[in-house]
Amino acid sequence: MSENYQSFEYDVLVIGAGGAGLRSAIEASAAGCKTALVCKSLLGKAHTVMAEGGIAASLATVDSRDSWQQHFSDTLIGGNFGNHWKMAELHAKQAPERVRELEKWGAVFDRTTDGKGNINVRHFGGHTYKRLAHVGDRTGLELIRTLQDKGVHSGIDVHMECTIYALLKDGDRIAGAYGYFRETGRPVLFKAKSIIVSTGGIGKLFSVNSNSWECTGDGFALAYLAGAELADMEYVQFHPTGMVWPHSVRGLLITEGVRGEGGVLKNNKGERFMFNYIPPKYQGKYAETEEEANAWFQKVVVEGQKEEGVKERKPPELMSRDVVARALWNEIKAGRGSEHGGVYLDIASRRSAEDIKKKLPSMYHQFKQLADVDITKVPMEVGPTCHYMMGGVKVNPETQESTVRGLFAAGECSAGMHGSNRLGGNSLSDLVVFGKLAGENAAAYAKLTSMPKIDDSVLAGLNKEMNQPFENKGEVSYAILADLQTAMEKGAGMYREESLLDGCLKDLEALKERLKKVAAEGNRLFNPGWHVALDLRNMLIVGEALARAAKERKESRGGHTRTDYTTYSKDFAKKRIVVRKKGEAMEIVQEDLPQVPAELEAELIKGGFLKAEILKQLRGEAPAH
Numbered sequence: 364m365s366e367n368y369q370s371f372e373y374d375v376l377v378i379g380a381g382g383a384g385l386r387s388a389i390e391a392s393a394a395g396c397k398t399a400l401v402c403k404s405l406l407g408k409a410h411t412v413m414a415e416g417g418i419a420a421s422l423a424t425v426d427s428r429d430s431w432q433q434h435f436s437d438t439l440i441g442g443n444f445g446n447h448w449k450m451a452e453l454h455a456k457q458a459p460e461r462v463r464e465l466e467k468w469g470a471v472f473d474r475t476t477d478g479k480g481n482i483n484v485r486h487f488g489g490h491t492y493k494r495l496a497h498v499g500d501r502t503g504l505e506l507i508r509t510l511q512d513k514g515v516h517s518g519i520d521v522h523m524e525c526t527i528y529a530l531l532k533d534g535d536r537i538a539g540a541y542g543y544f545r546e547t548g549r550p551v552l553f554k555a556k557s558i559i560v561s562t563g564g565i566g567k568l569f570s571v572n573s574n575s576w577e578c579t580g581d582g583f584a585l586a587y588l589a590g591a592e593l594a595d596m597e598y599v600q601f602h603p604t605g606m607v608w609p610h611s612v613r614g615l616l617i618t619e620g621v622r623g624e625g626g627v628l629k630n631n632k633g634e635r636f637m638f639n640y641i642p643p644k645y646q647g648k649y650a651e652t653e654e655e656a657n658a659w660f661q662k663v664v665v666e667g668q669k670e671e672g673v674k675e676r677k678p679p680e681l682m683s684r685d686v687v688a689r690a691l692w693n694e695i696k697a698g699r700g701s702e703h704g705g706v707y708l709d710i711a712s713r714r715s716a717e718d719i720k721k722k723l724p725s726m727y728h729q730f731k732q733l734a735d736v737d738i739t740k741v742p743m744e745v746g747p748t749c750h751y752m753m754g755g756v757k758v759n760p761e762t763q764e765s766t767v768r769g770l771f772a773a774g775e776c777s778a779g780m781h782g783s784n785r786l787g788g789n790s791l792s793d794l795v796v797f798g799k800l801a802g803e804n805a806a807a808y809a810k811l812t813s814m815p816k817i818d819d820s821v822l823a824g825l826n827k828e829m830n831q832p833f834e835n836k837g838e839v840s841y842a843i844l845a846d847l848q849t850a851m852e853k854g855a856g857m858y859r860e861e862s863l864l865d866g867c868l869k870d871l872e873a874l875k876e877r878l879k880k881v882a883a884e885g886n887r888l889f890n891p892g893w894h895v896a897l898d899l900r901n902m903l904i905v906g907e908a909l910a911r912a913a914k915e916r917k918e919s920r921g922g923h924t925r926t927d928y929t930t931y932s933k934d935f936a937k938k939r940i941v942v943r944k945k946g947e948a949m950e951i952v953q954e955d956l957p958q959v960p961a962e963l964e965a966e967l968i969k970g971g972f973l974k975a976e977i978l979k980q981l982r983g984e985a986p987a988h
């Protein structure tokens with residue numbers, strides 16, 4: 364017998380109310396489907412709300428040279444050609460339309476000051492031209508506010524503070540989802556013809572991270588347990604600039620917008636060390652001396668000159684995140700770090716206090732309130748922090764459908780768009796581009812199918828599993844969570860090697876055993892310890908998939924850095940690592956990664972968007988690192 368559960372029926376069920384979930388739900392509802400949105404937190408509080416620097420789209424409002432081809436090419440180079448090219452192409456082509464749509468729905472982007480009042484765009488790492496539409500450093504808040512306003516007027520049902528614990532199947536196809544309301548603990552069943560998972564990232568697996576509490580990798584594990592394949596799980600982004608001090612806020616993000624607005628990175632000798640870390644793929648594109656970088660800064664950032672007419676190249680602080688994070692790590696390891704174990708990020712000596720407060724208001728308040736540091740007067744201390752998961756549910760690039768019929772994925776929990784490293788700003792655009800496609804295709808599928816059947820005995824089994832912590836006499840969930848975060852940080856963090864990954868997998872096995880005995884006190888009524896106990900199942904699945912995929916990829920590429928295989932490898936350049944459930948075991952396979960069609964590649968090279976020798980480096984056919 365299952366407990367007394369509430370029950371709902373929908374054409375399309377969207378799990379997650381971040382940018383991807385909201386955009387999907389709007390589209391599914393617009394297609395005439397009865398649609399619901401379920402989220403762990405309150406509507407409007409999803410992790411997307413934390414996004415700061417902007418949304419990338421080749422609007423070309425500030426630099427007329429920008430184009431979808433350049434955005435596409437930057438995304439592939441940033442992702443070291445580990446991307447699914449079709450997703451990167453769709454994204455680059457459709458992002459401008461999605462940004463203009465947001466504006467039409469009420470998003471108030473910052474405007475250009477040239478009298479034309481266009482959407483203003485700013486510089487971000489790895490983007491050739493200014494490309495990030497923004498609302499100060501609170502872009503995520505505006506995105507969520509806009510989509511939420513649009514969504515609530517589109518007839519979508521919203522079930523807040525509700526955690527989905529399992530996806531249900533009818534034969535091979537998706538049939539629904541089962542979970543509980545966090546406040547009351549009451550179980551709930553959602554029957555649905557199609558489901559979109561848009562549950563965000565996995566940052567909470569690591570002890571130093573920039574993510575919100577919701578980012579426990581639920582969607583990855585739910586889809587995996589339902590039989591869907593995961594891909595690219597080894598590709599985790601460690602953002603170079605997280606707060607390192609005070610300890611209570613370690614990992615909290617400092618937007619790349621600080622560097623976009625002129626901030627520079629220095630070691631404890633006062634040196635701007637990024638000039639020593641320009642990899643071959645970026646040589647010729649970035650300034651090689653401080654004088655050149657400062658001249659660019661003065662002309663482009665301070666005076667607002669058009670970059671077209673500026674001969675100097677931009678500073679190396681604006682290279683992609685994987686490159687900058689590794690440079691920081693090396694400086695810290697070499698003993699040239701800051702007082703609290705980071706490096707210095709200095710905007711105080713570059714911009715006026717008035718400019719800093721206007722352009723980076725959240726950063727100013729974050730440091731003032733949390734660390735009593737005035738960033739208009741002194742440098743910030745920063746260090747790498749786990750930030751973003753490039754891997755996720757493997758999807759059809761055009762429909763976003765997973766390998767399970769009727770199950771779709773969008774946003775950070777889906778794989779393919781970003782390859783081995785995401786460029787800043789490309790997530791928010793990913794959410795709206797692929798959110799729309801997922802909504803459209805989930806609705807089309809729902810219209811063609813009947814309501815699936817769900818076996819009540821499955822629900823009884825799930826309830827037993829969920830209630831098990833109340834029967835157990837073991838330790839509490841928080842102790843297991845802390846040890847999991849330490850194991851991941853130590854064994855599968857920014858730098859990996861075979862022995863560390865083996866150690867991590869061994870630690871995860873031991874944690875799995877401990878989880879079987881995890882105990883929760885009291886009952887299901889608002890009980891955070893019990894919630895964490897249930898989240899841990901997902902986190903352990905994701906941790907294992909990540910460590911196994913990282914062990915399989917014997918090369919360094921983007922966010923995946925191996926100290927025992929330090930360069931790109933020809934053998935892995937055209938492969939993606941896929942993880943799937945086989946019986947009770949986790950199976951790892953290498954699949955061919957679809958390659959950019961030769962005609963498109965030739966067009967990009969001919970148009971000057973891509974250099975042939977860079978392509979060779981990224982494919983391991985020429986020296987790289």
Ligand SMILES: Cc1cc2nc3c(=O)[nH]c(=O)nc-3n(C[C@H](O)[C@H](O)[C@H](O)COP(=O)(O)OP(=O)(O)OC[C@H]3O[C@@H](n4cnc5c(N)ncnc54)[C@H](O)[C@@H]3O)c2cc1C
Nearest residue numbers: 379380381383403411415416417527563774775788790791
């Ligand atoms: C500090 C910070 C700044 C950033 N700045 C930028 C930026 O400027 N530009 C950019 O492009 N990217 C940025 N990013 C990245 C970007 O914000 C995220 O990748 C993106 O918001 C993820 O959106 P999403 O819709 O996929 O998921 P999320 O916004 O994470 O939403 C996930 C949703 O799923 C729900 N959920 C999760 N599990 C369950 C479950 N089991 N049951 C029910 N609901 C569930 C959650 O409650 C939530 O509603 C930033 C990230 C951080 C941390």
